[in-house]
Amino acid sequence: MDILSDLKKGKRGAIAKAITIVENDQPESKKLLKKIFKETGKSMVIGITGPAGAGKSSLINKTSVALKKLRTKPAVLAVDPTSHVTGGAILGDRVRMTESTDSGTYIRSIASRGATGAVSRSLRNSIRVLEYAGFNPIIIESVGAGQTEVEISNIADITVVVFNPHTGDSIQTIKAGLTEIGDIYLVNKSDLDGTNQLFDAVRDFIGATERNPIILKTSVKKNTGITQFAKTLKDMMKEKQKSKEAKDRQRLETELKDIVLNNIREKMDDMLASDKTFSKYLKKLQSKDIDPFEAADKITKSLVK
Ligand SMILES: Nc1nc2c(ncn2[C@@H]2O[C@H](COP(=O)(O)OP(=O)(O)OP(=O)(O)O)[C@@H](O)[C@H]2O)c(=O)[nH]1
Numbered sequence: 001m002d003i004l005s006d007l008k009k010g011k012r013g014a015i016a017k018a019i020t021i022v023e024n025d026q027p028e029s030k031k032l033l034k035k036i037f038k039e040t041g042k043s044m045v046i047g048i049t050g051p052a053g054a055g056k057s058s059l060i061n062k063t064s065v066a067l068k069k070l071r072t073k074p075a076v077l078a079v080d081p082t083s084h085v086t087g088g089a090i091l092g093d094r095v096r097m098t099e100s101t102d103s104g105t106y107i108r109s110i111a112s113r114g115a116t117g118a119v120s121r122s123l124r125n126s127i128r129v130l131e132y133a134g135f136n137p138i139i140i141e142s143v144g145a146g147q148t149e150v151e152i153s154n155i156a157d158i159t160v161v162v163f164n165p166h167t168g169d170s171i172q173t174i175k176a177g178l179t180e181i182g183d184i185y186l187v188n189k190s191d192l193d194g195t196n197q198l199f200d201a202v203r204d205f206i207g208a209t210e211r212n213p214i215i216l217k218t219s220v221k222k223n224t225g226i227t228q229f230a231k232t233l234k235d236m237m238k239e240k241q242k243s244k245e246a247k248d249r250q251r252l253e254t255e256l257k258d259i260v261l262n263n264i265r266e267k268m269d270d271m272l273a274s275d276k277t278f279s280k281y282l283k284k285l286q287s288k289d290i291d292p293f294e295a296a297d298k299i300t301k302s303l304v305k
């Protein structure tokens, strides 16, 4: 595969191609991962989450330029729940993140495709591609909606939660899930009214916990707080190196279980399609001679001894 040497050099075309391969779960994906796996697992993954419109993309744009100045090589994956419907958000992100692209940051939108497991899988492997291509840190943008933000904190070594005063976020409206996952909380759009109240509320309700997260004010518009945010991230990348190893071991366990269970499910699906016991009990069920639970128990017992 000559894509490998181009990947190693960090060539954009090769990265885009490789991520498309791992995203679509093609048989090629297995081959590719076999080749690159040994050289993955070293980059820090930074998850940036928060409500829609909080300014995540704008922040990432400026922050990756600042991180670059601090001699890191950031890449960005934006998990985008709407892109496969409208394509609009991708375009929006592209516009909002042009500065960082110009500075050499690799940016890619990833459709979330609805199924939570599928997002994790394609994220995990896209991260590996970027690691192989020499990027560190890898920044993941995801809208904090439903389960996604929890998932992000599982994948990320550092989780950043972005709030802003504009949407009227008060601590009462901030979901419980978000108060527990952040290593860093940003009150973005600090050029707007209500910033200080929100900052105080976040500090009082989240900052006082045992985890002791860092809380910062940023404004993309006024270009304030970004350098400090980037420095905080760089320091934290060093600091989290130890806990990353333990977290990685845990993640690999989860991933392995996930893949094995998937394999088994696929195999079983095939088996059921031609299984005599299954069709026998299905008939009985359809004629109401047995209830679904009993039928399922009998079939399961005949399959798994
Ligand atoms: N006043 C002000 N506006 C900002 C700031 N940061 C971002 N915005 C604006 O907020 C809007 C949303 O910004 P995005 O960066 O797209 O926010 P996002 O969180 O990535 O949005 P989604 O990806 O759709 O969830 C844009 O119009 C930005 O220009 C800021 O610091 N101050």
Ligand SMILES: [Mg+2]
Pocket (backbone or CB within 6 Å): 056, 057, 058, 093, 141
């Ligand atoms: Mg965005």
